[in-house]
Amino acid sequence: MTGARSLSLSWHLRSPLQGRSYCAGRSLPDWLKEVRSLRGSVLFDNGRRRNFRTEEGLLFDADPIDLYAYHILAYDEMRLVGCVRIYPLISNGFSCVTEQILGGKTFSELLYRLGAQRTETVEIGRWIVHPAYRASGRPAVQLAAASAALAITLENGSLVQRGIVVCSAGTGDGQDLMLARIGLAEVPTTGPIKCDEFQDHVRVMYCSNTQQLNPRFLRIMDEMAKTIGITRRFVKFDHLFRQKIEAK
Numbered sequence: 001m002t003g004a005r006s007l008s009l010s011w012h013l014r015s016p017l018q019g020r021s022y023c024a025g026r027s028l029p030d031w032l033k034e035v036r037s038l039r040g041s042v043l044f045d046n047g048r049r050r051n052f053r054t055e056e057g058l059l060f061d062a063d064p065i066d067l068y069a070y071h072i073l074a075y076d077e078m079r080l081v082g083c084v085r086i087y088p089l090i091s092n093g094f095s096c097v098t099e100q101i102l103g104g105k106t107f108s109e110l111l112y113r114l115g116a117q118r119t120e121t122v123e124i125g126r127w128i129v130h131p132a133y134r135a136s137g138r139p140a141v142q143l144a145a146a147s148a149a150l151a152i153t154l155e156n157g158s159l160v161q162r163g164i165v166v167c168s169a170g171t172g173d174g175q176d177l178m179l180a181r182i183g184l185a186e187v188p189t190t191g192p193i194k195c196d197e198f199q200d201h202v203r204v205m206y207c208s209n210t211q212q213l214n215p216r217f218l219r220i221m222d223e224m225a226k227t228i229g230i231t232r233r234f235v236k237f238d239h240l241f242r243q244k245i246e247a248k
Helices: 019-023 030-047 064-068 097-102 104-114 138-154 175-182 215-228 232-247
Strands: 002-006 009-014 070-076 079-088 121-129 164-170 193-195 200-207
Touching: 009 030, 009 138, 009 215, 030 064, 030 070, 030 079, 030 121, 064 079, 070 138, 079 138, 097 104, 097 121, 097 164, 097 193, 097 200, 121 138, 138 175, 138 215, 164 175, 175 200
Parallel strands: 121 164
Antiparallel strands: 002 009, 009 070, 070 079, 079 121, 164 200, 193 200
16 A cells, blocks of 8 residues: 545555455455445435445445455545546456446457457546535546556556556546546447446446547646556566466
8 A cells, every 4th residue: 555645635545455365254444444435425326326325224335346456545634535446357357347337248349349358458447536525626537547547557558559448437427528538538339328226327438548648637647646656666566466366
């Protein structure tokens, strides 16, 4: 874990947990419980998405992908106010959200059309900002920039040549429009897709070349890479971690 301060928010990068041991019943760390609680409260949206309220009445978003993903977290002092998840796909891992929405066959065909392999694909998702911190739009952009910087780092700079980042962005709150302004493109042949889980229509968007991104956004990516402490040492650790997971 690394941490730093940017403006009034502090930023933290969390590496994947050892999925098998946590799935076996090991207690989750407090930071992930906070992430799932924030996501649940925002996604519930005053009852619009009832599936994010548990039988006990708690607002919570539990997803097994969390254990195999990186998380970038934004805090205002001790309060978690934003989060985003970065999930590098592996051969036999959980389906990413985009794959769940499209279906396995369509998702594989999509990657083929875009010239990417599954193991060269990173999904950025669960991009959440507390409503009280949305007015300026800056935390949302910083989260997007930090996640993009990390996604490129995970491929050790190869995103420009062969890797790809995919996102399933909701249209109801304008996430798709923000990503379009950043420079992501909508995947070919798929319009907005109705998603019952999120009670929204989502657009599947992607980036296969950093040159398509907005120059201002690229500058923020560079700033956020430094803020969350992305280093060559981190990339080496990540490579070894992914080899270990792939071998299981």
